[in-house]
Amino acid sequence: MSPTPTDDARSPRRQFAGPASAIVLAGGRSSRFGGQKLAALKDGVPLLHLAMRAVSSVCEEVLVVGSPAGLPVTISPDLPARVIEVFDEQAFEGPLVALVDAAAQAGNERLLVVGGDMPELESHVLQRLLSFADDRAGACLVWEALPRPLPVALCRRYVLEQGRDLAAAGKRSLRALLDGLDLELVPESEWGRLDPGAHTLFDVDRPGDLDGRGESPTDHAPPTPRDATQPDVT
Numbered sequence: 001m002s003p004t005p006t007d008d009a010r011s012p013r014r015q016f017a018g019p020a021s022a023i024v025l026a027g028g029r030s031s032r033f034g035g036q037k038l039a040a041l042k043d044g045v046p047l048l049h050l051a052m053r054a055v056s057s058v059c060e061e062v063l064v065v066g067s068p069a070g071l072p073v074t075i076s077p078d079l080p081a082r083v084i085e086v087f088d089e090q091a092f093e094g095p096l097v098a099l100v101d102a103a104a105q106a107g108n109e110r111l112l113v114v115g116g117d118m119p120e121l122e123s124h125v126l127q128r129l130l131s132f133a134d135d136r137a138g139a140c141l142v143w144e145a146l147p148r149p150l151p152v153a154l155c156r157r158y159v160l161e162q163g164r165d166l167a168a169a170g171k172r173s174l175r176a177l178l179d180g181l182d183l184e185l186v187p188e189s190e191w192g193r194l195d196p197g198a199h200t201l202f203d204v205d206r207p208g209d210l211d212g213r214g215e216s217p218t219d220h221a222p223p224t225p226r227d228a229t230q231p232d233v234t
Contacts, residue, residue: 009217016131021106022055025095026116027067027088029063033206038116039072042210046073054121055114056081056129061107065098069078100163103156114151120199123192129153137181141191143201149174
């Protein structure tokens with residue numbers, strides 16, 4: 001995954017209209033938050049519900065991956081997508097293992113992967129990620145000249161083939177998988193027009209993040225995208 005400007009040259013300017021499955025990673029330790037982060041409220045709504053609501057606007061199926069202890073909140077019944085709950089066999093094995101487990105149960109080839117702590121996902125950006133070229137393994141967003149691990153769109157077969165091998169070798173981070181894939185890099189100059197405030201990259205790490213951003217895109221502080229090498233994705 002190399003952030004070179006020419007990497008986007010093959011990307012089509014079309015909108016993917018086929019079925020897709022979303023995978024919401026919701027089984028992390030929340031160690032920096034100090035509690036049940038995904039149950040925390042933003043604008044009166046649990047963080048997990050906000051992430052699920054966003055992906056269900058572009059995917060017909062949503063798989064939520066939680067720890068063996070279960071999800072921190074009940075699933076909202078009013079989502080337009082079909083929801084499947086997936087639980088890690090062992091707690092805190094990392095996002096790569098969670099992704100592979102969910103991909104095995106997904107019903108579609110194109111996957112959209114997000115963190116359950118990403119409350120401001122922009123549907124037009126998510127749709128753009130899913131519109132990657134057929135000869136690519138997926139697509140990710142470039143921010144400040146670097147490809148970001150989440151949100152990301154991926155081909156299911158690559159997740160299963162390469163992800164399983166990496167997990168068996170003891171790898172646990174998303175970066176271990178993404179670095180070996182030929183991803184379409186969507187430049188900030190393109191996706192920024194769909195999301196001028198870069199809301200899509202915002203994830204909640206600490207309680208102060210819930211109210212530390214302004215109401216309009218221009219008021220927002222620069223997002224602090226996660227480092228996918230750390231196991232606590234959610």
